[in-house]
Amino acid sequence: xxxxxxxxxxxxxxxxxxxxxxxxxxxxxxxxxxxxxxxxxxxxxxxxxxxxxxxxxxxxxxxxxxxxxxxxxxxxxxxxxxxxxxxxxxxxxxxxxxxxxxxxxxxxxxxxxxxxxxxxxxxxxxxxxxxxxxxxxxxxxxxxxxxxxxxxxxxxxxxxxxxxxxxxxxxxxxxxxxxxxxxxxxxxxxxxxxxxxxxx
Numbered sequence: 724x725x726x727x728x729x730x731x732x733x734x735x736x737x738x739x740x741x742x743x744x745x746x747x748x749x750x751x752x753x754x755x756x757x758x759x760x761x762x763x764x765x766x767x768x769x770x771x772x773x774x775x776x777x778x779x780x781x782x783x784x785x786x787x788x789x790x791x792x793x794x795x796x797x798x799x800x801x802x803x804x805x806x807x808x809x810x811x812x813x814x815x816x817x818x819x820x821x822x823x824x825x826x827x828x829x830x831x832x833x834x835x836x837x838x839x840x841x842x843x844x845x846x847x848x849x850x851x852x853x854x855x856x857x858x859x860x861x862x863x864x865x866x867x868x869x870x871x872x873x874x875x876x877x878x879x880x881x882x883x884x885x886x887x888x889x890x891x892x893x894x895x896x897x898x899x900x901x902x903x904x905x906x907x908x909x910x911x912x913x914x915x916x917x918x919x920x921x922x923x
Contacts, residue, residue: 754781759790768797772809783816 752763754773758781763770769790773781784793793812800808818827825832 751775754778755785755790758782758785768794772797772806780813783820784812787816787819788812 751757752761752775753767753770754775754777755769756763756767757775758778769781788796796812797805797808815827818830822829
């Protein structure tokens with residue numbers, strides 16, 4: 724009974740987060756004491772952060788850092804910051820078990836490389852969009868100029884020169900007619916005037 728009261732008091736001193744993970748009545752020793760095969764004394768520094776059901780959680784920490792080093796570290800840290808320290812130790816220990824050489828630094832480097840790759844792809848996509856917009860604007864301007872040329876050529880149909888030499892109209896009209904290739908290259912530029920064309 725006295726052991727249960729002592730464990731509850733230690734959990735209350737560790738804050739709300741620590742008390743939530745503290746072993747309850749009849750739960751036995753904490754994961755650290757169980758793994759180390761020792762009696763979980765009242766006020767155990769590991770009990771609020773390593774409950775009996777999470778034996779693997781302390782196993783990696785003990786394998787990487789050592790139980791004595793973790794105990795000294797927790798005793799030097801204020802109670803309100805011990806939960807965050809344990810979370811950092813557990814994350815680093817798990818990463819070190821997965822990657823003994825780089826640990827969590829390897830995971831951080833991998834994520835940074837992925838971010839750089841995605842940023843480069845985004846920059847290429849944005850540059851391609853700018854190029855296509857400029858190309859479409861240029862093609863639309865050429866098409867509008869060709870249509871204007873066709874309108875100007877048709878207005879001279881009643882002039883004497885047009886009546887005297889009808890064969891000269893054919894090359895001019897053929898030159899001002901938009902080709903199918905030119906029409907296909909225009910994506911869709913509704914309502915575009917000259918100020919928008921030359922704004923690029």
